[in-house]
Amino acid sequence: MTNLVLYRKYRPQRFEEVIGQEHVVQTLTNSIKGNNIGHAYLFSGPKGSGKTTIARLFAKAINCQNKKEGQFEPCDKCGSCLEIMGSKSMDLIEIDAASHTGVDDIRELIEGIKFSPVKSKYKIFIIDECHQLSKSASNALLKTLEEPPAHAIFLLATTESHKMLATILSRCQKFDFKRLQVPEIIKKLEFISKKENVKFDDSALSLIALNARGSFRDAESLLDQCLSFADGGSLIKTEDIKELLGIVEVSEISKFVDFLVAKNAKDAILFLNSIIDNGVDLQEFTKTLVFYLRQQLLLKINPNFLNLQNSGLANSDLEKMKQQTESLTQKDLQNMLELFIDAENKIKYSAVAQLPLELAIINITNQE
Ligand SMILES: Nc1ncnc2c1ncn2[C@@H]1O[C@H](COP(=O)(O)OP(=O)(O)O)[C@@H](O)[C@H]1O
Ligand SMILES: [Mg+2]
């Protein structure tokens, strides 16, 4: 069970394995079936939602040498499929605009699209985090998109499409990837743990899914940590996961917010220090707290903002949150959020890690 790296091992290799993103999958597979492939696609959405996965899958499918008329799944056996799966294809070029520093390299690469594919039907460029392309690289890309060679396909992926050139956007078919829902993440975690032959408590997988906040990648690396902890066969309990990952439970956050509502600085600070002693990670605690307060703010603005499925909260937690929100004004919540977001940023640099949080507590409980 060593060296798992689940997110590589379980990256979907066929469209049927992709969870969620139905609208994207359907449009792409239809265009493969109908042999109606565009020159530029933009995949936009949160991290870990499947942008890179689907880009590679699409590339593999359209260059597959065994694909028959009307089919869309890649065969995974032909030379092209095997090369793509082994990251060895000369006709699939992947560029990470975020880590690539040599600006001119990228421009040259993009200009290299002029040359015909080596072995396959298409020459495909996947450009990740493409909102980070330099100005000159963006312009080179734009020029190519204005008159793309027949064999060229660009698959652009970004978490921040609003930062991209409007002229580039207007030349792409745009696909919005959705943040994944907790039940979708649980489904995949169940699949992986079955394959890996590890058993989990009922609520253990939902705890992991909740903490992944919509990212499959995060869910899979949390699961990775749990699997190496379990070391084969045994049952993983919710308690283990909490301890192992330093995860904070909603009920704990809720108790903490109770102290803030009661303007009880002493117990709030004692509580904070006791959970630190129990091994809860401070960054994690603050992140979950901010997440919780934001949900309260949304509730305050409009009770319909939070539906159960999206909130990822258990019924009882949501009820408790609603009650608690009654005794807070919108201004209170806004203020608390600002103070804790500020504290979160300061934790890293503080000599006493919990001090920024303690100051925020005092600030909140001192207010009239
Ligand atoms: N829609 C999905 N269905 C199944 N697994 C997914 C999905 N999206 C992401 N994953 C899993 O998460 C990992 C990271 O996904 P990736 O495609 O790299 O995300 P992104 O490029 O959007 O940040 C993949 O290797 C895969 O295991
Ligand atoms: Mg990616």
Ligand SMILES: [Zn+2]
């Ligand atoms: Zn193939």
